[in-house]
Amino acid sequence: MTRSHAKNNTTQSTLSYYERTLLRKDGAARRLGRDSFKPLDACYLCLSKVNDPVSCSSGHIYCRECCISDLISQKAGIEAKKREMERWEEAERLEREEAKLKARERVVSDFEKGMSLGGSSTVKRIPIGEDKDKSTTKSKFELDNNAVEKVAKKAEEKALRVMELEQSESRKAKLAAFWLPSLTPEAKLGPLKDVKLQTLCHVGGLPHPISRKTLLPVILTYPPSSTSKPICPTCTKELSNATSSILLSSRQPMHSADGDGDEGRKKKKQKKDKEEAYVCGHVICQTCSDTIVKPQGRCCVCDAKVEDSGRIPLGKEGTGFAAAGGAEVKREGVAFRV
Structure with missing residues (x-):
């Protein structure tokens, strides 16, 4: 059973005027009267x-x-958005702390594995003429805390950069306002409290600030x-x-x-x-x-x-x-x- 022409009218070489009006091209424009x-x-x-x-x-x-009532409604929405942003900021802070903790734990575990602290001890050869009891005594290994701290700090900074990039992308999806300077692609990630929410006039090509004063x-x-x-x-x-x-x-x-x-x-x-x-x-x-x-x-x-x-x-x-x-x-x- 063949499908009707109405469902496949874009596959024909010649279209009627009605079918051409149904086929909207990308960026179709109409002039207003x-x-x-x-x-x-x-x-x-x-x-x-x-x-x-x-x-x-x-x-x-x-x-x-009309203008004052619109400003009041925008301010009510801004207050609700501020409370939501406070919850986002707390969630982002917990994510950063968790990422730093995981990075430090991973660095310490890799350092311990590299120094064979968790593996079996190796057998040391006894030179001729040495006392067996003296040679069998193992020297204690001292862990260099400064080196571990240095590597852990680098790992934390790397993990924070990755986390900030992910949070920046998610924040732009939550606060879809391209006119805010803090949400531009080249803007650095800062605290959410620095994002300025204000009443706007949405008439024209670009929204601009407006207030009662x-x-x-x-x-x-x-x-x-x-x-x-x-x-x-x-x-x-x-x-x-x-x-x-x-x-x-x-x-x-x-x-x-x-x-x-x-x-x-x-x-x-x-x-x-x-x-x-x-x-x-x-x-x-x-x-x-x-x-x-x-x-x-x-x-x-x-x-x-x-x-x-x-x-x-x-x-x-x-x-x-x-x-x-x-x-x-x-x-x-x-x-x-x-």
């Missing part, structure tokens, strides 16, 4: 219009409630129509995924630069470790940022001081115009063909 993109003013977590928007240091926008306020400007898209507050240009938007962040308001001398003396008395709150979070277009904000170094809406590091590109979906790869989704796999 505009309906698959998130709007510019939508949250990356709930995908709805942002409510009390905040942003990470890379310009990814969230609802404040580093959240940036976002101020979106809308026209009188409540259902319309956000606009640039300076040129009233509509902001969308097809345009480049810039988020302005600053800790220095307008009155801080033009304050009196008394205010300056008061600020010197304040503690330096206390950072001021962010006072700007306006979103403007790329053109206004390059022509107005960059030359003056101030926000075009609230006149807050904005440095070069305070102009952050706002995250968007798609490619904008001529970029490649941002509007595609890929699936990695293996195509079997007989």
